[in-house]
Amino acid sequence: MRIITLTAAVAASLALFAGASSAQVTDPLVVDGQTIVTSAPAPDFLDIDEVLSGWNFRTAETRALQTDDFENPAMIFVDQALDDWDTAEGTANKACADCHSGPEEFAGLRAELPRWNDDQGALFNMEAYINFCRTERMGADSLKLAKPRMDAMVALLSLQSRGDIINVAIDGPVADIWERGRELYYTRVGQLDMACANCHEDNYGNMIRADHLSQGQINGFPAYRLKNAKLNSTHGRFKGCMNNIRATPFAVGGEEFTALELYVASRGNGLAVEGPSVRN
Amino acid sequence: MADNVKPRVRVPRSAAAGEAFEIKTLISHTMESGARKDGDGNIIPRSIINEFICDFNGENVITAKLEGAISTNPYIQFEASIEESGTFTFTWNDDDGSVYTDSKDIAVG
Numbered sequence: 001m002r003i004i005t006l007t008a009a010v011a012a013s014l015a016l017f018a019g020a021s022s023a024q025v026t027d028p029l030v031v032d033g034q035t036i037v038t039s040a041p042a043p044d045f046l047d048i049d050e051v052l053s054g055w056n057f058r059t060a061e062t063r064a065l066q067t068d069d070f071e072n073p074a075m076i077f078v079d080q081a082l083d084d085w086d087t088a089e090g091t092a093n094k095a096c097a098d099c100h101s102g103p104e105e106f107a108g109l110r111a112e113l114p115r116w117n118d119d120q121g122a123l124f125n126m127e128a129y130i131n132f133c134r135t136e137r138m139g140a141d142s143l144k145l146a147k148p149r150m151d152a153m154v155a156l157l158s159l160q161s162r163g164d165i166i167n168v169a170i171d172g173p174v175a176d177i178w179e180r181g182r183e184l185y186y187t188r189v190g191q192l193d194m195a196c197a198n199c200h201e202d203n204y205g206n207m208i209r210a211d212h213l214s215q216g217q218i219n220g221f222p223a224y225r226l227k228n229a230k231l232n233s234t235h236g237r238f239k240g241c242m243n244n245i246r247a248t249p250f251a252v253g254g255e256e257f258t259a260l261e262l263y264v265a266s267r268g269n270g271l272a273v274e275g276p277s278v279r280n
Numbered sequence: 281m282a283d284n285v286k287p288r289v290r291v292p293r294s295a296a297a298g299e300a301f302e303i304k305t306l307i308s309h310t311m312e313s314g315a316r317k318d319g320d321g322n323i324i325p326r327s328i329i330n331e332f333i334c335d336f337n338g339e340n341v342i343t344a345k346l347e348g349a350i351s352t353n354p355y356i357q358f359e360a361s362i363e364e365s366g367t368f369t370f371t372w373n374d375d376d377g378s379v380y381t382d383s384k385d386i387a388v389g
Binding site: 070071073076079080083229 | 284286288290304306308351352353355
């Protein structure tokens with residue numbers, strides 16, 4: 001919660017939105033003059049017509065936070081990651097800044113992840129790239145997955161690709177992993193016997209208790225959630241979802257979640273990276 | 281001093297004399313309420329920013345007293361109007377005695 005002296009303008013805009021449903025709005029997301037794509041024709045392999053960013057399903061107040069980097073609470077964590085960027089660590093006593101000219105170097109990267117890393121012969125997401133750099137080049141410890149320092153660094157690097165259209169490869173060496181992710185997406189699990197698709201494909205836009213179900217797109221991750229006032233990683237969110245359906249979550253960073261991340265990311269092909277987004 | 285405290289302020293570079301404009305401030309701070317307990321059941325001592333002050337050319341614009349129910353990373357937004365060019369100074373006073381400051385110049389015109 002925040003202290004705000006409500007100005008007339010703010011009060012007026014609240015009144016304006018009070019009557020509108022928040023499901024699937026169509027107004028564009030504009031951040032500092034840059035328009036970010038929040039809906040697109042669905043990739044061929046999907047049965048739905050249109051893919052929609054989670055942005056479309058949130059309330060006007062939540063959406064407003066994301067339109068201004070000053071008000072986007074996620075930027076606090078991006079700043080912390082910038083401090084980390086300059087901090088030398090490990091046996092090589094190197095910081096990110098010693099090898100990389102700046103985070104801008106990674107512009108466009110987030111839109112392609114997760115992707116196959118030929119050298120390592122494995123599927124790499126942003127976390128994997130960061131920890132590979134830390135352990136192999138800095139001689140430092142891995143950052144713990146789905147924990148603040150890692151999520152902040154992922155947010156900093158994702159921010160560099162903000163607005164870039166997601167284009168995750170699903171063929172070639174990752175075809176089998178993608179198929180595994182698709183299988184996970186449609187497999188019912190847990191006491192409630194639900195698959196990802198039951199909510200995020202069959203019922204997006206409908207209410208789940210007091211909230212609108214989104215399509216479960218991950219283009220906005222890491223996402224700052226008002227619920228817990230911190231950045232939330234993709235795998236952290238997967239884990240939360242699985243807890244909600246009373247299933248035993250897979251391991252964060254494990255083979256299942258990485259496959260699922262690839263598949264879910266590919267469902268968002270055509271949407272734009274939202275950098276650190278704001279969600280409820 | 282609490283970790284990772286970083287004040288941020290947004291003030292327009294210039295404003296018309298006598299016309300209200302918006303000032304936004306945000307400071308990253310854990311704002312430990314004093315009501316939580318650690319893993320061993322001991323109370324974590326309160327450590328929050330208890331006062332926010334904004335001055336313009338030495339004259340007070342707003343003073344806010346913050347209490348235990350305040351959120352992390354407190355965001356304070358208010359309006360001000362000026363008759364002359366000058367400098368806004370922003371001060372956050374921490375429970376532990378730390379003082380965080382920032383300042384912004386603004387011109388009339």
